Amino acid sequence: MYEQLNPPETGERIVFQDGEPIVPDNPIIPFIRGDGTGIDIWPAAQKVFDAAIQQAYGGKRQISWFKIYAGDEACEKYGTYQYLPADTLSAIKEYGVAIKGPLTTPIGGGIRSLNVALRQIHDLYACVRPCQYYAGTPSPHKYPEKLDVIIYRENTEDIYLGIEWRQGSEIGDRLIKILNEDLIPATPEHKNKQIPLDSGIGIKPISKKGSQRLVRRAIQHALRLPKAKQMVTLVHKGNIMKYTEGAFRDWGYEIATTEFREVCVTERESWILGNKEKNPALSTADNARLIEPGYDSLPPEKQGAINGEVEQVLANIWETHGQGQWQDKVMVNDRIADSIFQQIQTRPDEYSILATMNLNGDYLSDAAAAIVGGLGMGPGANIGDTCAIFEATHGTAPKYAGLDRVNPGSVILSGVMMLEFMGWQEAADLIKTGIGKAIAERQVTYDLARMMNPPVEPALKCSEFADAIIARMS
Numbered sequence: 001m002y003e004q005l006n007p008p009e010t011g012e013r014i015v016f017q018d019g020e021p022i023v024p025d026n027p028i029i030p031f032i033r034g035d036g037t038g039i040d041i042w043p044a045a046q047k048v049f050d051a052a053i054q055q056a057y058g059g060k061r062q063i064s065w066f067k068i069y070a071g072d073e074a075c076e077k078y079g080t081y082q083y084l085p086a087d088t089l090s091a092i093k094e095y096g097v098a099i100k101g102p103l104t105t106p107i108g109g110g111i112r113s114l115n116v117a118l119r120q121i122h123d124l125y126a127c128v129r130p131c132q133y134y135a136g137t138p139s140p141h142k143y144p145e146k147l148d149v150i151i152y153r154e155n156t157e158d159i160y161l162g163i164e165w166r167q168g169s170e171i172g173d174r175l176i177k178i179l180n181e182d183l184i185p186a187t188p189e190h191k192n193k194q195i196p197l198d199s200g201i202g203i204k205p206i207s208k209k210g211s212q213r214l215v216r217r218a219i220q221h222a223l224r225l226p227k228a229k230q231m232v233t234l235v236h237k238g239n240i241m242k243y244t245e246g247a248f249r250d251w252g253y254e255i256a257t258t259e260f261r262e263v264c265v266t267e268r269e270s271w272i273l274g275n276k277e278k279n280p281a282l283s284t285a286d287n288a289r290l291i292e293p294g295y296d297s298l299p300p301e302k303q304g305a306i307n308g309e310v311e312q313v314l315a316n317i318w319e320t321h322g323q324g325q326w327q328d329k330v331m332v333n334d335r336i337a338d339s340i341f342q343q344i345q346t347r348p349d350e351y352s353i354l355a356t357m358n359l360n361g362d363y364l365s366d367a368a369a370a371i372v373g374g375l376g377m378g379p380g381a382n383i384g385d386t387c388a389i390f391e392a393t394h395g396t397a398p399k400y401a402g403l404d405r406v407n408p409g410s411v412i413l414s415g416v417m418m419l420e421f422m423g424w425q426e427a428a429d430l431i432k433t434g435i436g437k438a439i440a441e442r443q444v445t446y447d448l449a450r451m452m453n454p455p456v457e458p459a460l461k462c463s464e465f466a467d468a469i470i471a472r473m474s
């Protein structure tokens with residue numbers, strides 16, 4: 001059934017039931033080595049996974065690794081331009097859980113991102129990127145340990161759908177003409193805006209289904225966290241892009257207050273309930289005044305809408321959420337995207353799960369990784385209902401390729417996420433112990449070594465860091 005692949009002779013498939021993986025003791029797991037530094041990182045990471053599994057289960061459980069191809073390696077095996085062979089896509093679909101190294105995307109032309117294509121083709125709609133601090137990791141921040149967030153990034157739409165036209169292309173010019181002459185003038189709120197004729201043009205679709213399935217997963221994850229971390233923040237730029245980013249926020253709140261009504265409270269609801277708890281005699285208008293700055297200068301119809309919101313909340317959820325009960329619910333709030341970039345630096349401990357659209361999540365996950373030690377420490381997972389691919393936040397870092405130099409930590413931590421997803425917590429914990437101890441003992445690669453005080457000289461190689469982790473797993 002495969003053109004050029006030979007699955008391992010021993011091992012079984014992981015299958016999904018109701019979105020959850022059913023994992024045999026000897027699963028077959030496809031892996032893509034990756035381009036650039038993938039050549040260094042993958043062997044180091046695989047060695048750590050196998051050692052941890054052996055130590056945790058003494059041979060009762062093991063992974064049968066199945067090498068599949070994408071990027072440069074795929075072209076070598078399958079021929080020119082065969083960056084993402086059908087074999088690779090079929091293997092991921094068949095075996096359900098896969099792990100990959102980074103893949104190159106040329107800028108400004110040629111192939112579109114293979115990484116994005118893998119997510120879209122397999123409908124891996126939730127990109128999950130935890131940013132958690134390991135004691136002793138050098139950081140540009142004073143209190144990096146205060147940051148403990150998980151980014152839930154929508155993974156299939158937004159501008160990453162890649163629907164765009166080059167400046168001067170026939171279709172691009174036609175589209176601009178239709179917009180300028182027909183659609184924009186027919187939309188009163190656009191007044192007499194016009195798109196400059198020499199523009200490249202891109203489309204940013206944000207769907208209700210795509211937004212809500214992402215927020216659903218984020219809330220389900222929040223429910224599994226300790227009480228103090230049960231919070232989902234909807235990140236958006238809805239003040240500017242009302243019908244895409246603003247809609248993401250609104251659809252997020254909608255699902256929180258319908259499907260998850262019993263277990264969620266929104267921030268505004270918590271204010272209304274809290275105000276009433278502090279002062280049971282508080283009038284509707286006074287409560288509205290407390291939740292809406294500038295209430296008194298609003299026109300009567302806007303004041304009426306806020307009064308209505310207060311009345312609705314008290315009528316609908318006072319019994320289930322009032323008298324402090326809301327404090328035991330998952331808190332759902334929202335923050336404007338630019339503000340959250342500064343908030344994770346100035347008030348990191350106020351956040352837990354950050355639910356984002358695709359582009360915002362891409363930016364935010366690199367920024368948050370920087371606080372806890374850099375891209376060498378940024379793991380990730382792309383999760384759908386029938387399939388999951390685990391991969392680091394970083395790219396191929398081509399200048400380091402083949403030097404055995406970069407930090408394999410992010411792919412190793414992506415493997416930790418994979419083991420946790422499979423329910424192999426004991427093996428995952430051993431690796432986390434190994435990483436924690438190696439960092440605490442200053443046994444680190446160049447990226448962490450150069451930030452340590454005093455700097456570590458010489459830094460460990462990529463392969464040596466893997467050995468240092470294995471030596472410290474118990």
Ligand SMILES: NC(=O)C1=CN([C@@H]2O[C@H](COP(=O)(O)OP(=O)(O)OC[C@H]3O[C@@H](n4cnc5c(N)ncnc54)[C@H](OP(=O)(O)O)[C@@H]3O)[C@@H](O)[C@H]2O)C=CC1
Nearest residue numbers: 102103104105106115375376393394395396397406407447
């Ligand atoms: N999921 C994926 O496969 C992704 C692929 N890419 C692709 O990767 C290619 C290169 O992208 P680029 O913008 O350079 O971003 P990269 O993430 O590859 O590298 C940027 C910088 O991050 C640091 N870094 C990256 N990986 C590590 C690591 N393992 N250990 C320590 N430090 C690390 C290095 O910093 P320093 O120089 O300071 O040492 C590096 O120069 C592009 O083609 C891009 O499209 C990008 C992101 C994700």
Ligand SMILES: O=C(O)CCC(=O)C(=O)O
Nearest residue numbers: 105113114115116362393
């Ligand atoms: O695929 C790429 O080139 C970039 C993807 C990326 O930056 C990411 O997923 O974080």
Ligand SMILES: [Mg+2]
Nearest residue numbers: 362363366393
């Ligand atoms: Mg990125």
